[in-house]
Amino acid sequence: MSDEKLHHTPRILRVAAFLALVGLGFMMWSLVDPRPGPVLVGLSLGQAIGTLSFAIYAVVAISDIRRRMR
Amino acid sequence: MTGAAHSPLALMSFACAAIAAAILIGFLVKRPMLTTMTRVMLLLGLGAFPIGSAATANVQGYEATTAREFCGSCHVITPYASDSKDKNSRGLASRHSRNPWFGDRSCYTCHADYGMFGTVLTKMGGMRHVWLYYTEYKDMPLEESKQKIHIRKPYPNENCMQCHSTDLQGWLKAPDHRASLEDVRKGSVSCASAGCHGYAHPFTKKDGAQMPAQLSAPDAGAPR
Numbered sequence: 001m002s003d004e005k006l007h008h009t010p011r012i013l014r015v016a017a018f019l020a021l022v023g024l025g026f027m028m029w030s031l032v033d034p035r036p037g038p039v040l041v042g043l044s045l046g047q048a049i050g051t052l053s054f055a056i057y058a059v060v061a062i063s064d065i066r067r068r069m070r
Numbered sequence: 071m072t073g074a075a076h077s078p079l080a081l082m083s084f085a086c087a088a089i090a091a092a093i094l095i096g097f098l099v100k101r102p103m104l105t106t107m108t109r110v111m112l113l114l115g116l117g118a119f120p121i122g123s124a125a126t127a128n129v130q131g132y133e134a135t136t137a138r139e140f141c142g143s144c145h146v147i148t149p150y151a152s153d154s155k156d157k158n159s160r161g162l163a164s165r166h167s168r169n170p171w172f173g174d175r176s177c178y179t180c181h182a183d184y185g186m187f188g189t190v191l192t193k194m195g196g197m198r199h200v201w202l203y204y205t206e207y208k209d210m211p212l213e214e215s216k217q218k219i220h221i222r223k224p225y226p227n228e229n230c231m232q233c234h235s236t237d238l239q240g241w242l243k244a245p246d247h248r249a250s251l252e253d254v255r256k257g258s259v260s261c262a263s264a265g266c267h268g269y270a271h272p273f274t275k276k277d278g279a280q281m282p283a284q285l286s287a288p289d290a291g292a293p294r
Contacts (some may be wrong), residue, residue, distance in 0.1 A: 013104075014097070017098050028084065031083060031131070034135075035140070036200045039140075050120050052118050064109075067105075
């Protein structure tokens with residue numbers, strides 16, 4: 001793995017970590033304040049952001065594995 | 071924080087989220103190299119624990135949407151929810167809410183679609199209500215909303231028949247029931263109409279004071 005890629009990968013994962021924290025925040029908001037607005041945001045936007053963050057991790061992990069296998 | 075936030079599911083969701091947050095904040099602050107251990111921790115922090123938190127939050131969120139308090143939190147529905155929990159109201163909604171089987175979930179129990187896809191259809195309809203509320207009715211005065219907001223399609227007798235099967239002798243003993251049996255089953259005569267058991271939410275009707283005499287019987291809301 002080149003130095004450039006070594007730096008690049010954690011930056012993407014830091015974005016993913018930040019997104020996951022935002023998504024978790026929305027979901028926790030819906031639990032603490034179960035009114036239509038928060039529940040709608042928590043169970044749709046919150047989960048979409050969380051799914052995106054995990055998708056970023058999955059893409060990074062898969063590309064990392066493929067690179068190692070070459 | 072509401073009572074729902076103290077349920078075991080909510081606490082499980084909080085716990086998963088807290089563990090995930092601790093892992094992710096540690097990752098963001100320390101900025102470690104991408105070692106195998108870091109990858110495993112990220113798998114837990116971005117995958118396992120958030121998924122656990124989301125799954126339990128989903129179930130808890132679904133439970134929250136079945137509560138009358140949830141429906142009544144939109145100001146245009148507040149009078150319906152208040153009337154339903156009013157122990158002195160003689161409306162059908164209130165009479166049924168006094169039945170513990172309906173209880174604090176009386177809106178959902180009566181208005182849910184039944185059948186194989188009933189839950190999904192009900193939730194889709196609920197999403198539509200939330201959307202309409204935020205786009206059209208959020209700033210509507212209460213008195214205006216009582217006149218303008220109506221149920222989207224006539225309330226189906228099938229929902230009443232989930233409990234009142236129309237098959238039992240006690241139900242068939244009533245002459246009006248016998249006379250209108252087919253119409254009731256077909257849905258061409260509504261159980262919740264002025265001529266039968268009265269409106270579910272009579273305060274929204276101009277002739278809301280008209281309540282059939284048989285509703286004063288203590289067991290009029292009991293399943294038969």
